[in-house]
Amino acid sequence: xxxxxxxxxxxxxxxxxxxxxxxxxxxxxxxxxxxxxxxxxxxxxxxxxxxxxxxxxxxxxxxxxxxxxxxxxxxxxxxxxxxxxxxxxxxxxxxxxxxxxxxxxxxxxxxxxxxxxxxxxxxxxxxxxxxxxxxxxxxxxxxxxxxxxxxxxxxxxxxxxxxxxxxxxxxxxxxxxxxxxxxxxxxxxxxxxxxxxxxxxxxxxxxxxxxxxxxxxxxxxxxxxxxxxxxxxxxxxxxxxxxxxxxxxxxxxxxxxxxxxxxxxxxxxxxxxxxxxxxxxxxxxxxxxxxxxxxxxxxxxxxxxxxxxxxxxxxxxxxxxxxxxxxxxxxxxxxxxxxxxxxxxxxxxxxxxxxxxxxxxxxxxxxxxxxxxxxxxxxxxxxxxxxxxxxxxxxxxxxxxxxxxxx
Amino acid sequence: xxxxxxxxxxxxxxxxxxxxxxxxxxxxxxxxxxxxxxxxxxxxxxxxxxxxxxxxxxxxxxxxxxxxxxxxxxxxxxxxxxxxxxxxxxxxxxxxxxxxxxxxxxxxxxxxxxxxxxxxxxxxxxxxxxxxxxxxxxxxxxxxxxxxxxxxxxxxxxxxxxxxxxxxxxxxxxxxxxxxxxxxxxxxxxxxxxxxxxxxxxxxxxxxxxxxxxxxxxxxxxxxxxxxxxxxxxxxxxxxxxxxxxxxxxxxxxxxxxxxxxxxxxxxxxxxxxxxxxxxxxxxxxxxxxxxxxxxxxxxxxxxxxxxxxxxxxxxxxxxxxxxxxxxxxxxxxxxxxxxxxxxxxxxxxxxxxxxxxxxxxxxxxxxxxxxxxxxxxxxxxxxxxxxxxxxxxxxxxxxxxxxxxx
Numbered sequence: 001x002x003x004x005x006x007x008x009x010x011x012x013x014x015x016x017x018x019x020x021x022x023x024x025x026x027x028x029x030x031x032x033x034x035x036x037x038x039x040x041x042x043x044x045x046x047x048x049x050x051x052x053x054x055x056x057x058x059x060x061x062x063x064x065x066x067x068x069x070x071x072x073x074x075x076x077x078x079x080x081x082x083x084x085x086x087x088x089x090x091x092x093x094x095x096x097x098x099x100x101x102x103x104x105x106x107x108x109x110x111x112x113x114x115x116x117x118x119x120x121x122x123x124x125x126x127x128x129x130x131x132x133x134x135x136x137x138x139x140x141x142x143x144x145x146x147x148x149x150x151x152x153x154x155x156x157x158x159x160x161x162x163x164x165x166x167x168x169x170x171x172x173x174x175x176x177x178x179x180x181x182x183x184x185x186x187x188x189x190x191x192x193x194x195x196x197x198x199x200x201x202x203x204x205x206x207x208x209x210x211x212x213x214x215x216x217x218x219x220x221x222x223x224x225x226x227x228x229x230x231x232x233x234x235x236x237x238x239x240x241x242x243x244x245x246x247x248x249x250x251x252x253x254x255x256x257x258x259x260x261x262x263x264x265x266x267x268x269x270x271x272x273x274x275x276x277x278x279x280x281x282x283x284x285x286x287x288x289x290x291x292x293x294x295x296x297x298x299x300x301x302x303x304x305x306x307x308x309x310x311x312x313x314x315x316x317x318x319x320x321x322x323x324x325x326x327x328x329x330x331x332x333x334x335x336x337x338x339x340x341x342x343x344x345x346x347x348x349x350x351x352x353x354x355x356x357x358x359x360x361x362x363x364x365x366x367x368x369x370x371x372x373x374x375x376x377x378x379x380x381x382x383x384x385x386x387x388x389x390x391x392x393x394x395x396x397x398x399x400x401x402x403x404x405x406x407x
Numbered sequence: 408x409x410x411x412x413x414x415x416x417x418x419x420x421x422x423x424x425x426x427x428x429x430x431x432x433x434x435x436x437x438x439x440x441x442x443x444x445x446x447x448x449x450x451x452x453x454x455x456x457x458x459x460x461x462x463x464x465x466x467x468x469x470x471x472x473x474x475x476x477x478x479x480x481x482x483x484x485x486x487x488x489x490x491x492x493x494x495x496x497x498x499x500x501x502x503x504x505x506x507x508x509x510x511x512x513x514x515x516x517x518x519x520x521x522x523x524x525x526x527x528x529x530x531x532x533x534x535x536x537x538x539x540x541x542x543x544x545x546x547x548x549x550x551x552x553x554x555x556x557x558x559x560x561x562x563x564x565x566x567x568x569x570x571x572x573x574x575x576x577x578x579x580x581x582x583x584x585x586x587x588x589x590x591x592x593x594x595x596x597x598x599x600x601x602x603x604x605x606x607x608x609x610x611x612x613x614x615x616x617x618x619x620x621x622x623x624x625x626x627x628x629x630x631x632x633x634x635x636x637x638x639x640x641x642x643x644x645x646x647x648x649x650x651x652x653x654x655x656x657x658x659x660x661x662x663x664x665x666x667x668x669x670x671x672x673x674x675x676x677x678x679x680x681x682x683x684x685x686x687x688x689x690x691x692x693x694x695x696x697x698x699x700x701x702x703x704x705x706x707x708x709x710x711x712x713x714x715x716x717x718x719x720x721x722x723x724x725x726x727x728x729x730x731x732x733x734x735x736x737x738x739x740x741x742x743x744x745x746x747x748x749x750x751x752x753x754x755x756x757x758x759x760x761x762x763x764x765x766x767x768x769x770x771x772x773x774x775x776x777x778x779x780x781x782x783x784x785x786x787x788x789x790x791x792x793x794x795x796x797x798x799x800x801x802x803x804x805x806x807x808x809x810x811x812x813x814x
Contacts, residue, residue, distance in 0.1 A: 026465050026467070029467070033467065033468045037463075037468045039463075040459065040460070040463050040464035045459065045460065045464075048455060048686075052452065052632070052690075055633075056444075057433070057446070057452075060444060061440045061444045061763060062763070063633070064633075069633060096502070096655070096683075096684075098656065098680045098681030099502065099506060099680055102653045102655075122667065125656075126656050126666060126667065129669070130656060130658075131653070131654060133654060134652060134653060145667070225459070225686050226462075226685035227685040227687075227688070230681070246505070246506060246509045247538060248503070248505030248534045248537055249533050249534035249537060252537060255533075256768075258533045258768050259533060260529065260533065262537035262541065273503060273506055274504055274505030274534060275503055277636065277687040278632070278633035278634040278687075279633065279635075279686055280634075280684040280687040281634070351469070356467060356469070358468065360665065361664055361665050
């Protein structure tokens with residue numbers, strides 16, 4: 001049995017604990033939804049003042065050069081590259097994750113002409129499924145959607161692209177990137193990874209794994225703010241062959257020469273399209289300051305400790321909530337999901353108490369554990385609240401019954 | 408001959424003059440580049456503090472509902488709709504102008520199967536040309552790029568789409584939207600308009616003209632900040648037929664039901680793709696406050712007065728600078744361009760004096776006249792500076808000779 005004082009002792013020994021002070025978490029909130037939207041940090045507050053009042057307000061158009069806006073997508077890309085094991089100059093920041101997936105997959109399938117299949121799994125995030133449906137439909141390919149544990153056997157010599165999200169947004173199940181990427185390559189297919197619930201949560205080794213393309217999200221574990229730009233990784237082996245299907249001026253080799261004919265930039269710059277959303281990107285850039293002195297292996301160790309603790313406490317106190325996240329460390333991301341048929345009102349009652357998790361249709365309560373600002377005591381107290389919610393009737397109050405549009 | 412005191416008198420009678428106080432223009436700057444990046448306004452400073460510290464910092468994930476982030480793209484779209492003569496519920500804000508053009512044109516050409524041509528003109532902004540090249544190449548269509556005054560005669564019964572930018576970024580020449588849209592329709596083609604240098608600069612009547620699709624830019628005359636989201640207009644007649652080629656979750660009819668199969672939203676919501684860039688969009692939303700009590704017909708009258716004044720002063724004092732912008736009001740946007748073989752060092756010397764215009768390759772000096780924050784005296788003094796630059800040798804200094812990456 002884990003006690004409150006055990007958690008206090010664990011926190012006292014936690015080398016990541018001081019990082020909490022870099023975030024501006026509201027008083028009285030235990031925030032277990034950083035896997036959906038990471039919190040505001042002090043460096044972002046300062047960075048936004050600098051970008052808005054200074055660079056834009058004072059510098060005006062001159063800041064494209066003087067403040068380096070023009071290089072921001074590649075510069076922030078290199079900062080993210082370090083967190084996902086990518087080579088310098090292989091990551092471009094900008095546009096949404098969905099649009100980056102479109103660019104990656106539509107470009108990738110053209111690298112395997114004659115092959116008929118795109119393979120993905122049913123645990124993939126819906127927007128990924130939608131993008132793949134759109135690409136396949138327009139290109140005359142078949143999209144094969146299999147159960148997560150059937151992906152390996154679904155890959156065949158007619159597979160053009162294997163497009164997967166490493167961590168299942170619903171269950172927290174983590175794919176084995178090494179074996180799946182190797183299987184794709186063995187079949188002559190291209191591996192595209194979505195790192196939405198990976199980047200910033202634990203070490204990713206894109207180059208080591210040999211991934212071909214990857215996309216990811218700036219607003220979850222990277223804490224870049226609501227709707228922060230996504231990112232797109234293109235492996236060095238594809239830097240010349242891959243073409244971005246959306247050909248805009250920021251992807252041109254000489255964007256400011258205003259030439260009449262498109263000529264793709266060399267390297268990762270061709271992943272860009274239009275003028276980058278500088279203000280949103282400045283927030284993401286500043287948010288990454290938090291990671292400057294962070295060892296992601298340590299983040300991973302603490303993540304596993306926090307999710308283990310949460311699972312143990314649920315098992316002990318709330319057996320009526322089914323833990324659907326894998327207990328095996330190698331198959332787990334950084335969030336834990338519980339199943340209960342009244343999951344929606346339960347999570348609403350919990351949020352009303354200041355413990356913010358979220359709900360995923362039809363019956364899943366989801367809790368994210370971001371090690372940079374959460375303590376073991378947070379986990380303990382969150383479960384205490386959940387125990388009280390379940391023991392009382394408060395979640396049955398009508399005010400919690402209405403379904404909101406939760407993202 | 409126009410004198411300084413004439414300009415002072417014109418400013419005293421200018422009903423738009425008080426709007427200047429809403430902007431935070433730096434001291435000592437005459438800003439003639441609002442057609443490239445509009446300046447910061449006080450409402451944006453306040454709006455960004457609210458969005459960052461309040462909605463994100465305090466509200467966290469809850470702000471998707473409580474702060475209305477989820478509706479922001481359509482809500483800001485409706486505010487822009489009012490400025491471009493569009494029906495409510497027809498404009499979606501988000502993504503870059505280039506990406507919106509891709510969505511519009513790739514979706515539009517599918518509405519005219521069997522037709523082989525996309526028509527545009529050589530004065531179109533390069534990113535538009537690049538996007539059209541990409542769409543045509545992927546779809547097996549021919550892109551016909553003709554001189555701006557040859558568009559009308561190039562439209563034929565094999566034309567699927569006519570895609571034009573209303574105001575030429577280089578010359579300031581304004582197309583006649585009425586006749587060109589009518590000609591496209593008479594030939595059975597679809598008219599797609601880029602309003603980058605139109606929206607917020609003068610009244611646009613998309614519904615009146617019968618335009619099929621339009622895109623535009625948030626960071627020029629709308630003053631939404633560097634890389635502000637663009638917008639996409641879809642005429643009511645296409646709301647059911649048009650399909651967005653990039654199918655993401657924000658374009659789904661029930662995005663938060665997390666359904667496995669894409670089902671396009673009804674109406675303008677299908678123009679969205681991924682999670683919207685809320686911080687950049689919040690800046691644009693706040694920037695539009697400036698337009699709340701503005702009559703765009705009055706903006707247009709002042710714009711013509713300012714550009715007339717500038718052209719007259721150039722004719723009078725600097726005949727060596729060729730005015731390439733049409734003198735006919737109906738063919739003029741809100742900027743004026745001058746040609747000089749040493750345009751680059753001249754504009755740099757002028758910027759060093761605090762008069763910010765810009766340069767467009769190979770030999771064009773470009774000056775934007777945004778009536779909400781510019782006075783007649785600004786125009787007079789800008790020309791005074793330009794006269795001094797040309798009369799002296801200051802623009803021949805080596806420090807002005809290096810070519811910068813100007814956007």
